[in-house]
Amino acid sequence: MSEKTDKxxxxxxxxxxxRRLSVFKTxxxxxxxxxxxxxxxxxxxxxxxxxxxxxxxxxxxxxxxRDAVVAARxxxxxxxxxxxxxxxxxxxxxxxxxxxxxxxxxxxxxxAEGLSRDEAATQVDAAVDRWxxxxxxxxxxxxxxxxxxxxxxxxxNLSSPEPTGVVAVLAPQxxxxxxxxxxxxxxxxxxxxxxxxxxxxxxxPALSLGEVLATSDVPGGVVNVLSGRTAEIAAPLAAHQDVNxxxxxxxxxxxxxxxxxxxxxxxxxVLRPQPVDDWAATPGTERMTAFLETKxxxxxxxxLGASGSAY
Amino acid sequence: MSxxxxxxxxxxxxxxxxxxxxxxxxxxxxxxxxxAAPERASAFAYAPAPESRAVVxxxxxxxxxxxxxxxxxxxxxxxxxxxxxxxxVLSEVAQAGEADxDRAVKAARxxxxxxxxxxxxxxxxxxxxxxxxxxxxxxxxxxxxxxxxxxxxxxxRDADLPLVAAHFFYYAGWADKLDHAGYGAHPRxxxxxxxxxxxxxxxxxxxxxxxxxxxxxxxxxxKPAETTPLSALFFADVCRRAGLPRGVVNILPGxxxxxxxxxxxxxxxxxxxxxxxxxxxxxxxxxxxxxxxxTLELGGxxxxxxxxxxxxxxxxxxxxxxxxxxxxxxxxxxxxxLVQESIHDELLDSLKRRLSTLxxxxxxxxxxxxxxxxxxxQLARITSLVEQGEAEGAERWSAPCELPGNGYWFAPxxxxxxxxxxxxxxxxxxxPVLSVLTFRTPDEAVAKANNTPYGLSAGIWTExxxxxxxxxxxxxxxxxxxxTFNKFDPTSPFGGYKxxxxxxxGGRHGLEAYLDV
Numbered sequence: 001m002s003e004k005t006d007k008x009x010x011x012x013x014x015x016x017x018x019r020r021l022s023v024f025k026t027x028x029x030x031x032x033x034x035x036x037x038x039x040x041x042x043x044x045x046x047x048x049x050x051x052x053x054x055x056x057x058x059x060x061x062x063x064x065x066r067d068a069v070v071a072a073r074x075x076x077x078x079x080x081x082x083x084x085x086x087x088x089x090x091x092x093x094x095x096x097x098x099x100x101x102x103x104x105x106x107x108x109x110x111x112a113e114g115l116s117r118d119e120a121a122t123q124v125d126a127a128v129d130r131w132x133x134x135x136x137x138x139x140x141x142x143x144x145x146x147x148x149x150x151x152x153x154x155x156x157n158l159s160s161p162e163p164t165g166v167v168a169v170l171a172p173q174x175x176x177x178x179x180x181x182x183x184x185x186x187x188x189x190x191x192x193x194x195x196x197x198x199x200x201x202x203x204x205p206a207l208s209l210g211e212v213l214a215t216s217d218v219p220g221g222v223v224n225v226l227s228g229r230t231a232e233i234a235a236p237l238a239a240h241q242d243v244n245x246x247x248x249x250x251x252x253x254x255x256x257x258x259x260x261x262x263x264x265x266x267x268x269x270v271l272r273p274q275p276v277d278d279w280a281a282t283p284g285t286e287r288m289t290a291f292l293e294t295k296x297x298x299x300x301x302x303x304l305g306a307s308g309s310a311y
Numbered sequence: 312m313s314x315x316x317x318x319x320x321x322x323x324x325x326x327x328x329x330x331x332x333x334x335x336x337x338x339x340x341x342x343x344x345x346x347a348a349p350e351r352a353s354a355f356a357y358a359p360a361p362e363s364r365a366v367v368x369x370x371x372x373x374x375x376x377x378x379x380x381x382x383x384x385x386x387x388x389x390x391x392x393x394x395x396x397x398x399x400v401l402s403e404v405a406q407a408g409e410a411d412x413d414r415a416v417k418a419a420r421x422x423x424x425x426x427x428x429x430x431x432x433x434x435x436x437x438x439x440x441x442x443x444x445x446x447x448x449x450x451x452x453x454x455x456x457x458x459x460x461x462x463x464x465x466x467x468r469d470a471d472l473p474l475v476a477a478h479f480f481y482y483a484g485w486a487d488k489l490d491h492a493g494y495g496a497h498p499r500x501x502x503x504x505x506x507x508x509x510x511x512x513x514x515x516x517x518x519x520x521x522x523x524x525x526x527x528x529x530x531x532x533x534k535p536a537e538t539t540p541l542s543a544l545f546f547a548d549v550c551r552r553a554g555l556p557r558g559v560v561n562i563l564p565g566x567x568x569x570x571x572x573x574x575x576x577x578x579x580x581x582x583x584x585x586x587x588x589x590x591x592x593x594x595x596x597x598x599x600x601x602x603x604x605x606t607l608e609l610g611g612x613x614x615x616x617x618x619x620x621x622x623x624x625x626x627x628x629x630x631x632x633x634x635x636x637x638x639x640x641x642x643x644x645x646x647x648x649l650v651q652e653s654i655h656d657e658l659l660d661s662l663k664r665r666l667s668t669l670x671x672x673x674x675x676x677x678x679x680x681x682x683x684x685x686x687x688x689q690l691a692r693i694t695s696l697v698e699q700g701e702a703e704g705a706e707r708w709s710a711p712c713e714l715p716g717n718g719y720w721f722a723p724x725x726x727x728x729x730x731x732x733x734x735x736x737x738x739x740x741x742x743p744v745l746s747v748l749t750f751r752t753p754d755e756a757v758a759k760a761n762n763t764p765y766g767l768s769a770g771i772w773t774e775x776x777x778x779x780x781x782x783x784x785x786x787x788x789x790x791x792x793x794x795t796f797n798k799f800d801p802t803s804p805f806g807g808y809k810x811x812x813x814x815x816x817g818g819r820h821g822l823e824a825y826l827d828v
Binding site: 144145149150151152155157159164244253257260261263264265266267269270284286289293294295296297298299 | 493600609764792800802806828
C-alpha cells in the first residue's frame with residue numbers, strides 16, 4: 001500500500017542518522033477478558049480520514065460474535081449480582097485509567113476522525129467525564145426508576161430495575177470514541193454485559209479501550225469489543241437467541257430495519273438509532289432505562305391482630 | 312352443618328340438575344369420584360345462586376364505534392359472539408376490515424389535536440367520569456363480561472370490574488401531573504395508539520390500554536378479541552355518556568386481519584398488544600424500521616415454587632388461585648408447580664382434595680369457581696396439549712366433576728411426573744392445567760423456574776423472609792408474588808422479561824409507553 005510510507009514518515013523510519021524505528025501495535029479483539037485475533041485469521045486495513053494506513057484491525061467473523069456472546073453471558077451473573085457501589089467503583093476506575101492514557105487516545109481519535117489534536121483531546125476528556133457520570137449512576141438509578149407502590153390491599157409491593165442481560169451494541173460510526181463510550185457505559189453501569197461492534201471505519205480507539213477495561217477491574221466478559229464489518233457481525237448478534245437486547249446506534253436505516261426484524265425472533269429489546277447532534281451533551285437516563293427490566297415483588301403485610309394468619 | 316341444611320342443599324342440587332345440569336356435582340374430600348360418595352358430596356353442595364341476567368340488555372346487533380358513532384363495517388361484514396357456557400348467540404357484531412381501520416385511525420388523528428391540547432386537568436375529569444360510570448354500571452358490565460367470556464361472575468364482579476374502575480381512577484389522576492412523573496418537564500403524547508387486546512380479561516385489558524393512553528393525551532383505536540367484543544362496545548357507550556370528544560376512543564371489533572391492519576397502519580404512532588408470543592413477534596417485525604413505539608405483554612409459563620417450610624394450606628390456596636383463576640386463561644398463571652421433594656406427596660394430596668371441591672358450572676352462579684373455556688378453539692388447544700402430555704408419559708389427574716353438555720368446558724387438571732422436557736412444562740397451555748415438578752435445593756428451584764423463554768410471573772411460598780428475597784432476586788420474571796399469587800393493582804407495574812414481552816402496564820412505569828420519551 002502506497003500510503004504506508006506516509007505513515008512511516010509520521011512514526012519515524014530508521015535511517016543512518018540514528019532515528020529510532022517505532023514499534024507498531026497489533027490491534028486485537030477484546031473478548032472474555034482476553035485479546036484474541038479473529039478466529040477467521042482475517043484483518044482489514046484501517047486508514048485515517050485521509051486514507052493513510054494506520055493499522056490492521058481484526059475482521060471479526062460470525063463465530064467471533066458467537067464467542068463474544070458466550071463470554072458476555074458467562075460474565076452476566078457476576079456483574080449483575082455485584083453491588084451497585086462496586087460497579088460504580090469499577091466504572092470510576094475506568095475513568096482513572098483512561099485519564100492516564102489521555103495522550104494515546106487523543107492521538108488515536110485525531111487520526112480516526114480527522115480532528116486536530118486539541119479537538120481530539122476534548123473528545124477524550126468528555127469520554128473520561130462520561131465514565132465518571134455513569135459511575136455515579138450505578139447506585140442511584142434504582143431509586144429514580146424503582147420504588148414502592150401503594151397498592152389497595154395489605155401488601156408490600158416494590159418495583160426494582162434489573163439489567164436485561166446481554167446487550168449487543170453497534171457503536172456509532174462517526175464518533176469513534178466519545179460516541180462509543182456514550183453507548184457502552186450506560187449498558188454496563190446498569191449491570192448488563194455487552195458485545196460491542198466498534199465503528200467499522202475507525203475501530204482503533206475502541207480496540208484500545210479494551211486494554212483500558214482489562215486493567216480497570218472490569219471483570220472479563222462484561223465488555224467484549226469486536227471490529228470488522230458492522231453488518232456482518234451485527235446480523236448473527238441480532239438473531240442470537242441468547243442476546244437480550246440490541247442498541248442500533250451504529251446502524252444505517254436499512255440495516256437497522258433488517259436487524260430489528262431479526263431481533264423480533266426472541267423479542268430483544270431494541271434501541272433504534274437516533275440522530276445525535278452532539279455526543280458531548282449531557283445524556284439523560286434513557287440509555288440506561290432502555291436496557292432495564294422492572295421486577296415487581298409482592299408480599300402480604302399480614303397483621304399483628306389475633307387472627308393468627310399472616311396471609 | 313346441620314342435618315336440615317344438608318337436606319335442603321341436596322334437594323337444591325337435584326333441582327339444579329333437572330333444570331339443565333349446568334351446576335356440577337362436586338366431590339367429597341376423600342372421594343376420588345364425585346358419585347362414589349353422595350352422602351359426603353352433599354356436604355359441599357350449594358344451592359343455585361344465579362346472578363340475574365336482567366341487569367344487562369344486549370342488543371341483537373352492534374356496530375363499530377368510530378368517531379363517536381356506531382357504524383356498520385365498510386364491507387358490511389358481521390360476526391356472531393356466543394356465550395361459551397351455553398353456545399347461545401348473544402349478538403351480531405360488525406366486523407372491522409382494513410377500510411374501517413383507516414377510517415378509525417383518521418378519526419383518532421383528527422381528535423388528537425384537540426385532545427392532546429386539553430389541559431391535563433380536563434382530560435383527568437373525563438377519565439374520572441368514565442371511572443365513576445363504570446362503577447355505577449359495574450354489575451351490568453360484570454354480568455355482560457361473564458356472558459361473553461364464560462368466566463365466573465364471582466371473578467368479574469370481585470376482580471375484573473373493580474380493577475377496571477380503579478385503573479381509570481388511577482390514570483385519571485396522572486393526566487395533570489405528568490410533569491412530575493420522572494419523564495422530564497412537559498412530556499409529550501405520541502399521537503394515535505393502536506391497541507389490540509385478548510379475550511381473557513376483555514374489559515380489564517381495555518382499561519390497561521385506554522386509561523394510560525388517554526391520560527397522557529393520546530387518542531386510541533382499540534380492537535377487542537373476536538370472541539369477546541361486547542364489553543368494549545358497552546365501554547364505547549360509557550365514553551359517550553361521559554361526553555368524551557368524538558374520535559378520542561374508537562372501538563373496532565374484528566379478527567386478526569383487522570388487528571394486523573391496525574398495527575401496520577402508517578399513521579399509527581404507538582402499538583400496544585396483549586396476547587400470544589407468536590403474534591407479538593409478528594407485530595415486532597411489522598413495526599421494525601418505523602417510528603412506532605411498541606409495548607408487548609405476551610405469554611408466560613409461571614413457576615409457583617413451594618418450599619418445605621411453606622404453610623401448606625395457604626400454599627395450596629395460592630397454587631389453586633394461580634392456575635385455576637379464570638380457568639387458567641391468564642398470561643401470568645402459575646402453570647408450573649415446583650414443589651420441594653420432601654413435601655411433594657403431602658402437597659399433592661392437599662391439592663387434589665382442594666381441587667375436588669371446586670365447583671365447575673354456570674358462570675353466572677355466584678358459587679361457581681370454574682367457568683367455561685372461552686372458545687371451542689381454545690378448548691381444542693387445551694385438549695390437544697393435555698393429550699400430548701399424556702402421550703409423553705406425564706401422569707394426568709383431573710378433578711372429578713361433571714361437565715355441562717353444552718358450551719366449552721375443561722375439568723381442573725394436573726400432571727405429575729413431569730420433567731422439564733415435557734411439552735406441558737414448556738408450552739403455554741392457557742387453560743386449567745397444572746404441571747407439577749420437584750426440586751431439592753433453592754438453586755435447583757431457581758434454575759428450573761428460569762428454564763423457559765418466558766419471564767412474566769413467579770410465585771414463592773416459604774416462611775423464611777431472607778429466602779423469599781434471595782429467590783425473588785434471582786427469578787427472571789416481571790412479577791414475583793411471594794406467599795400470594797395473581798394479585799393486581801393499577802399502581803403496580805406489570806409486564807414480562809424475555810419472550811413475555813417488553814414495557815410495563817400500571818403504575819408510573821405504565822406512562823412511559825404512551826409518552827415521547
